[in-house]
Amino acid sequence: MASSTTLKRWLRPEVYPLFAAVGVAVGICGMQLIRNITINPEVRVTKENRAAGVLDDFAEGEKYAEHALRKYVRNRSPEIMPSLNSFFTDPKY
Template identity: 75%
Template sequence: MASTASRWLRPEVYPLFAATGVAVGICAFSLVRHICINPEVRVNKEGRAAGVLENFSEGERYAEHSLRKFVRNKAPEIMPSVNAFFTNPK
């Protein structure tokens, strides 16, 4: 046990733990989002018995979330000032 702990709990391994933690966090967020608020997923028995619902407003609310509304009219650039500097010479 001591050799395993000394092998994996070194400062060089911390970035690996951080990257794995971020990936697990993103997966957990996606899973919870889809299970809890996706209109096509029904967890309880009554919801599954309802069959296919034609509820387009709920589906549109799910698809058009606040992040998508925020970036809709933005330019698809990561660093617009750097792009403008190199594309518009003086």
């Protein structure tokens, strides 16, 4: 009986946005965790890599820091909708 009241309480349409927000947050955290474990040059998972100590491989660190998203947004304006913003701010319209 307790499980049916719990389901009635949490599985209502009003709670779906909360589930979506928490799901997106967990997804982003999981993606960052996997990214750090797999390609971060400072994270060493295996025993052999940990025994190597501190490596000064600047090319590998630069490759990790300059990922595709950062390269994509580097020369773009920091606006969400640039065409809409220019429509409302440019006096020529």
